Amino acid sequence: MPFTPPEVLPVPGTDTTVDRTVTSGAVPMTKEPPVSEDRPMPPRIAVFGAGSIGCRLGGALAANADVTLVGRPAAMAELDREGLTVTGPGDRRLHARPRTAVEPSAVAGADFVLVTVKSTGTAAAAEALAPHLSAHTVVLSFQNGLHNAQLLRDALPGRPVLAGMVPYNVVRTGPASFHQGTDGRLMLERAEAAQPFVAVARAAGLPVELREDMPQVQAAKLLMNLNNAVNALSGLPLREQLGSRPYRLVLARCQREALAVFRAAGIGPARLGPVPAALMPAVLGLPDAVFRRAAAASLRVDAQARSSMWEDLQRGRPTEIDELQGEVLALAARHRLPAPANRRLHALVRAAESTPDAPPWAGPALLAALDDVEPR
Known part of the structure; x- marks a missing residue:
C-alpha cells in the first residue's frame, strides 16, 4: 500500500x-527523490x-x-x-x-x-x-x-x-x-x-x-455528556441552549443525581476545566448574565456546534442515551438512589427516537416535565 x-x-x-x-x-505529479531504505x-x-x-x-x-x-x-x-x-x-x-x-x-x-x-x-x-x-x-x-x-x-x-x-x-x-x-x-x-x-x-x-486516571476522566466526560439529551430535545445549537438558564437547570439536576451515584460508587470525576465537577451544577444554575461571565469558556463554541445525539435524532438513528442517562440510572439502581431527572430525560429521548419530526422542547417546558408539573 x-x-x-x-x-x-x-x-x-x-x-x-x-x-x-x-x-x-x-501517483505524484512530479518526480520524487528516491526513498531511503532507512526512512521509517x-x-x-x-x-x-x-x-x-x-x-x-x-x-x-x-x-x-x-x-x-x-x-x-x-x-x-x-x-x-x-x-x-x-x-x-x-x-x-x-x-x-x-x-x-x-x-x-x-x-x-x-x-x-x-x-x-x-x-x-x-x-x-x-x-x-x-x-x-x-x-x-x-x-x-x-x-x-x-x-x-x-x-x-x-x-x-x-x-x-x-x-x-x-x-x-x-x-x-x-x-x-x-x-x-x-x-x-x-x-x-x-x-x-x-x-x-x-x-x-x-x-x-x-x-x-x-x-x-482515565476512569475519572471518563466519569467527568459523562457528566458533561448528560447535556447531549438536553441539547437534542431542545433542537438548538449548543451555544444558544447553554445560554438559556431553564435548559441549564435541567442539566444541573441530572448532574447532581450523577454526582450522588458516583459518590456511592466510589467514583471521583476528574477536573477537566476551570470548575471542579462538584461545583458544576451550582454554576449552571446562575442567572444568564452571571453564567456568561463565570463560564465564558463553556460558551466558546461556534454557531454550528450541536450534540451528536441531536444529529442521531435528526437522522433517525439510535442514540447513546443508555450509555449516558442510562448509566446514571444503572448506578442509581445498584446503590438504591433516586435519579428522577435522568429517568425522565431517558424516557423523553426514547420517545423522540420513535417519533420522527417531533417538535423541540422549550426550556421552561422541559424543566417542568422533569416533575410532570404541567403538560407540554
Missing part, C-alpha cells in the same frame, strides 16, 4: 488556516466505525499516517466520491482522501485500530475485529461511556486496549463533510504502547494528553 505525503497549501487571507489535501496511493514507514492506522468522530480523527491523521476508514457502505462511498472535508473550530479547514473500506478485514496489519463506534456497537465491533488484529496491534477506544475499553479488553484477550476520550463535538454538515464545533485535547491512557500514536497525532495537529 503506497503512501504519498500530504500536500499542504496555505489558504489565501490567513496565516493560520491550511487546506490539507491527503491522498493515499496517488508511516504507521498504519485503521478507524473502525468511521462516523463523525472517526472521520475527524482519521482525516487529520492521514497527513502523517497510512489511514484506512472502515464504515458503512453509503458513508464510505461518499468519502470516495467527494473526499473528506473537516472544518472548524473557527476557520480551520482540512481536506483528505484516506483509504476507505467496509469490511473488518481491512484492519489487518494495522499498528493502531481506533474504535469509534457507538457504545451499543462495542461488543459487535470486538467480535468483528478479533480475527483480523495482528499480535502487535494496539486498540484505542475513543468512545463515550464508562465501560467500552474494558469490554474490548474482555473480548480481545492478550491484545493491548487503551481508553481514550474525545473532548470536542463533531457533526456531519453534508456529504463527506464534518464540522468540529469545540476545541480541546484528546486524552489517552498513559502506556508505552501509546507513544507512537501520540507522536503521529501531535504531528498531525491533534493535541493529546496522556492520563493515568
